[in-house]
Amino acid sequence: MKCVISVLGKDRSGVVAAIATVLADCGANIDDISQTILGEGRMFSMTMMVSLDVATADFNTVQERLTATGESLGMQVLIQREDVFQAMYQI
Template sequence: MKCVISVLGKDRSGIVAAIATTLAECSANIDDISQTILGQGDIFSMTMLTTLAPEACDFNTVQEKLEKVGADLGVQIIIQREDVFQMMYKI
């Protein structure tokens, strides 16, 4: 299952590592990643395209784990199924 993960928050060390570790623990694969620091270096923004392995961790489990990581890091993490994401932006 393809998913889009968006991360936004105050920049700090370890954000990418914590999210990548959580995804690896769920047997998910990071297919593509884009990240940037916005403004004067305060705001971290990252978007990932991932493939989940539902037999290892279902969508809701991954979402709960990422919410916990986001709370621990003080960043907002949103995960959406790619098909839902694509439908939201179709004309």
């Protein structure tokens, strides 16, 4: 299952490692990643396209683990199934 993950919050060390560790533990693969630091406030933004191995961890499990990790980092972490993401932005 393909998913889009968005991460947003104040820049700090270890964000990419923490998110990547959760994904690896869940058997997911990072297919593409983009990240940037925005403005003087040092706002961190990252978007990832990932492939979930639902036999290892289903969508809800991955979502719960990413949410918990985001909370521990003080960051917002959202995951959406690619088909839902695409449908939301079609005209």
